[in-house]
Amino acid sequence: MTGINKNILRSILVLSYIAIIAFVLFGIGSLLSYLNTGADRSKMLHTEIKKVDQYLPKTAWEPLNNEGRPMDNQTLNAIQNDYLDAWYVKHVAYKTNTLVGIDDYYTENARKNIISIISKNKSENISIVSTTLQHHITLEFFSEDGQLAVISDKDVIEYKRIYNDELLVLETTEQTNYKIILLLEDGFWRIRHIIKEKSKNFNSKFKPAQKNIGLLKGINYYPKASPWNMFGDKFNTNTILQDFDIIKKAGLTSIRIFVPYEDFGKANVNSKKLKKLKKVLDLAQIKKLKVVITLFDFYGDYSVLNWTLNQHHATTIVSNLKNHPALLAWDIKNEPNLDFESRGTLLITAWLNYMIDVIKTTDTIHPVTIGWSNAESATILSDKLDFITFHYFEDLNALEATYLNLKLEIPNKPIAITEFGISSYKGFWNPLGSTELDQSNYHKKAQRIFKQNTLGFMAWTLYDFTTIPKKVVGVLPWRKRAQEHFGFIKQNGNIKPAFKHISKE
Template identity: 65%
Template structure:
């Protein structure tokens, strides 16, 4: 037995020794491979300064007619990627006053000026939030040995906010032309020299669209079985088409639907979701309904560093739908003023302002609005939107006065009461809530006010819902139950008394 135990111990020791040697050899091999092949830059960079899905400004190259050696598409794409990486790490550095990543995209001599500026800003407690929105590069020169390249980047659109001691001291959007010299080092293009010239204020060419013939009599729409997940696995064009026919037969002419930023793939928009969106627009067109398309639902990060991702998302959707006959208008964001406290009012408004410009640069035919949650915010960006939209869930007794005040602030633009309604929930979680009869009286009175003030409208909403996602009103049952009973049709598919007043006609 003693000899047997010794054999077991000897076997364990030998196996442990072999495993240890194997681990050492693997480790040495990894180091050797790293030193000989050069580290993958994505493993060298901190995750917060990687460009992948972080920074996607619009880039439009001029036709390649450079001096020197011809540059193939693969090399040009590599140059573009490294160039944008350089912009991004610089923007991160200016925001954080840290130099991480700078050495990967700038040569030693080019880094010196950046380091000096960052050190100065740190000492003065200055931070800069910035991004570029559009680049128009031209390849001027590519050396015969493939080690040097020169580009001119014309009319770069650059937005920046400068803070001193956390106080905003400057906000500007400008265009500049840059001359850049690159050196190929370790397989990557690094900026050797960058000169900025011809800086001038950015002139926005987007114009408001006349919508004097706008005539919205509509409703906010989600299918009853899958609200807030309209384009998910349970998507059904047949169900939507049936609902749209019902809406049209009820005397309405339009629906408001919602595109969720993450659900549609963020910057890399999901083509399957786009196809479902097209089928929805097709169903509207087949039933003579127009669609107000609300973008960026369930999105609340207005950080300047994310603007280019947001713009690529919006751009792809707008390009996809802009020629569809059912499209009526774009609603840039649902109730963005609810994010003023948590995200900063200035941040939210700047994001909206620039997003309007982006949408109008892609589609200059369809009008744009913003779905404000109240009348107090509805005049914000009134000169940028084509019609003004607001939501109202307060006491109807105060609505006439609120409309009167809003009209004095709006310069002859149509006003749409884009959401309004009353829940008919009265139960365990709200025993003194409103009844279905109360809901009917509410809509009767609301339509009288709408007619009196010559408003256009989109009520909330067609159906009562059994399930309300927590993202909508949180987890509290008394809030979810109330939210589930705003419809004109109950969960059994029966019209409620309020249905009589779904339209003012």
């Protein structure tokens, strides 16, 4: 008996000894491996390239047919990079009246001209905010020793805002041809001569899209678990497919979704997110729904030097999706007129104007609109859009008159309301709010107006939401609560009375 006990004791001692040793060894091992992680040799010299895209105008090269030495791709790339950088540093120089970077991209003689203009502008308090949006480059000549190149750059679209004493005095878009002589100095292709050969004011003419918008009968869509973050980690194709089924069965034919600019990677569009967006369109196609894609969601900068990046973002998305059968239309931006006060009406209008061009030249098939937040702004740029959309959250009694007034001003383009609705929140933060019944009546009435006027519509929104991100309506609780209850379906999945009137009176 005692022998067995002793053996048990012994084995426990031995085992615990082994366990302790193993634990200590494991501890030392993980400490060592932790200490080793800091010394990743590949990162010791910080040789990884951190390239930030700051300037991405649309650049196209004519087929190479130059005099002199045959050109290779690597040099061509180097020339393009340095040439575009030369434009970028020039824009920055004229904007700030400083000379940062000019030395790198202009030869000693060429930079004298820029320096003299900048010193004049500085002394007279003139500053020029500008960008170039398109370049069409032809290589004319490449010298035998590979040190000199002549290019001509046709139809450069230059957008400029000229300020004098901090006041905007002129806004202009020019279409210009340049001839440029470049020299390879210190590893930089520097501009030796630049000569403007032709110039005219740039005016793009409106070309109607090949497809018509038809009569919109749709709804704004976010999955109920991930409002304003549709393409994040909660992205679930089953949920979306079920929701599309609900929408289709409710008698609607289209949805409106949003592409957040930053979330999608800004200039370098995140391919994973783009895949998810494509997937949503595929699902819509399964359920025979059409999709209006709203671009540039949550983008509010508009600064001129970022336009090329915006352009790159839009071109990538549009060119990837333009052939999708479920695509219905492009909405350039949701409620851009809300930024008029903070960023300036003219700047935003110019930005929208250009983005319409960008999208319409990339996709000639699908119609383009802007989702104005009210009918008053809807006349802006109306001659360049395929159809006019605005949002309506005011008194329903005034809707018909508002629409008819707008129709008078823009008689020849289809008009649709792409957001409308009412919150069914009545509670502590808003004791006088509407009930679910009020909401139902509201939608019933709205549908009557739409039907009488054959007006296209897209309601806000399918679901009540539990979480509203701060960036949508701010932090005030009464706004958040109200925003949570615009849906036709409650958070718990029960339908509200208004659901009956989601697509008909």
